[in-house]
Amino acid sequence: MNFKHLYYFWVTAKAGGVVRAGEQLHTTPQTLSTQIKLLEDRLGRRLFRKSGRNLELTDDGRVALRYADDIFALGGELETAMRERRGGDTAVLEFRVGIEDVLAKTVAYRLLAPALDLPQTVRLVCVHGQFNDLMAQLALHRMDLVLADEPLTSRLSVKAFNHALGSTSMSFLCTPALRATLQGDFPRCLDGAAMLLPGGSSSVRPQLDAWLVQEQLHPRVVAEFNDSALMQAFGREGRGVFIGPAVVEAEICAQFGVEVIGHSADLVEDFYAISVERRIRHPCVAAITSAARGSLFG
Numbered sequence: 001m002n003f004k005h006l007y008y009f010w011v012t013a014k015a016g017g018v019v020r021a022g023e024q025l026h027t028t029p030q031t032l033s034t035q036i037k038l039l040e041d042r043l044g045r046r047l048f049r050k051s052g053r054n055l056e057l058t059d060d061g062r063v064a065l066r067y068a069d070d071i072f073a074l075g076g077e078l079e080t081a082m083r084e085r086r087g088g089d090t091a092v093l094e095f096r097v098g099i100e101d102v103l104a105k106t107v108a109y110r111l112l113a114p115a116l117d118l119p120q121t122v123r124l125v126c127v128h129g130q131f132n133d134l135m136a137q138l139a140l141h142r143m144d145l146v147l148a149d150e151p152l153t154s155r156l157s158v159k160a161f162n163h164a165l166g167s168t169s170m171s172f173l174c175t176p177a178l179r180a181t182l183q184g185d186f187p188r189c190l191d192g193a194a195m196l197l198p199g200g201s202s203s204v205r206p207q208l209d210a211w212l213v214q215e216q217l218h219p220r221v222v223a224e225f226n227d228s229a230l231m232q233a234f235g236r237e238g239r240g241v242f243i244g245p246a247v248v249e250a251e252i253c254a255q256f257g258v259e260v261i262g263h264s265a266d267l268v269e270d271f272y273a274i275s276v277e278r279r280i281r282h283p284c285v286a287a288i289t290s291a292a293r294g295s296l297f298g
Contacts, residue, residue: 076141098134166297186262199226
């Protein structure tokens, strides 16, 4: 069997079609279709069938995908093992992490810091992006871990595992100058106030929308952000009230020159480490999960 053909099939199955798979692999849909056809000829089975403009797996294709998942998962473990062994005792362990855009960068640092405190020298490579894009990179074993505020569900056909890290309530923050213009105590002071909201991809946004309706509050929405760092930058300039994880509110206040004006226990953000390992063996992932469940969220 030509494993390059199998790899093309695997990526196409994960991406949901040859066009998106071609973008990820930097090749043309025609090339992918040809390579997959050669694999089908070799196996004597059809692996895909057309469904409108998309491709869907046949029953044989689903069987082939399960085997391909195992094959390339082992390949990823082999690469990790070789990186760990390279150079003997002086080896540098490369640790590739995807960080969801909506995740507060202060939380991301607190989560990742224990990996850099290991006795072994670690080289951390961080990539930011949208959840689905990061999951695609994880499926291709281009990442060791993804940090997100939502778990991986069956809606994405990615063979990976959720490791719950903890959760926190949310704080409302703004500059002292903006706070001086707000009328009344929290939360009534939010009614009519300028506010910066997390984007729709944030797991907290639906909770926040429901909470504002419940409290009969109607803030003036100035902007929405899928990037938490950009939202905090606008907040630092006094453009509006914004929310952040209570577990790192002190760091946010110190970094951006803002103050806490209130809290809501009804708004909860969960944090997950998502990896291709069911049992955590990677030393960096073990350090992250242990510290998160202990000192950070414990």
